[in-house]
Amino acid sequence: MATFVSWNCRGIKNKFSDLKDIINLHQPSVIALQETYLKPGDTLPLKHFNILLKNGTGARATGGVALLTSNSFPTLPITLNTTLQAIAVQIHTHSLITVCSLDLPPNTPVDQITLNNLVSQLPTPFIILGDMNGHSPLWGNPDTNTRGLQVEKLLNDHNLCLLNNDEYT
Numbered sequence: 001m002a003t004f005v006s007w008n009c010r011g012i013k014n015k016f017s018d019l020k021d022i023i024n025l026h027q028p029s030v031i032a033l034q035e036t037y038l039k040p041g042d043t044l045p046l047k048h049f050n051i052l053l054k055n056g057t058g059a060r061a062t063g064g065v066a067l068l069t070s071n072s073f074p075t076l077p078i079t080l081n082t083t084l085q086a087i088a089v090q091i092h093t094h095s096l097i098t099v100c101s102l103d104l105p106p107n108t109p110v111d112q113i114t115l116n117n118l119v120s121q122l123p124t125p126f127i128i129l130g131d132m133n134g135h136s137p138l139w140g141n142p143d144t145n146t147r148g149l150q151v152e153k154l155l156n157d158h159n160l161c162l163l164n165n166d167e168y169t
Helices: 012-026 112-121 146-157
Strands: 004-008 030-034 049-054 065-070 075-078 085-092 096-103 126-131
Touching (some): 065 085
Antiparallel strands (some): 075 085, 085 096
16 A cells, blocks of 8 residues: 655754654655755665655755655656646556645745646646645634635645645644
8 A cells, every 4th residue: 555644844854863763654655845955965865765856946955845755666757847846756556646745835925827837737646745834724724824725726626635634734
């Protein structure tokens, strides 16, 4: 059975032992990381995983997303034409599925067209794992913010299913 894990690590280098614990506990097929804070040229020395990174821009370590895929399954990176902090890969576990790691920083404006464009580039079936900084009662948050309304619209416009355990963070 394929297991997918998403984690907003807020700086993976300082939490590398936590990542190893997650791997040992869940034995995931794919791990989606957000806010990696890796600089260009940084790597993650993990055995048995392929690593796809999209670092934040500039020489300073900011933002960034990563996908770690188990060497046990064939994978194919997907080239995305987007300014968003997003990366995607197709992985063949029991069937072929596209997995996207997405980080939408809270103070960075994102227009709905850019989000729609990202979704249109993902081969189906797909799953988007990430930190979208949206608040909505749809996923257990008592408040709603603009980003939450954007995510709700994205779900509705593309007939997407929200997988959440009612924890709003």
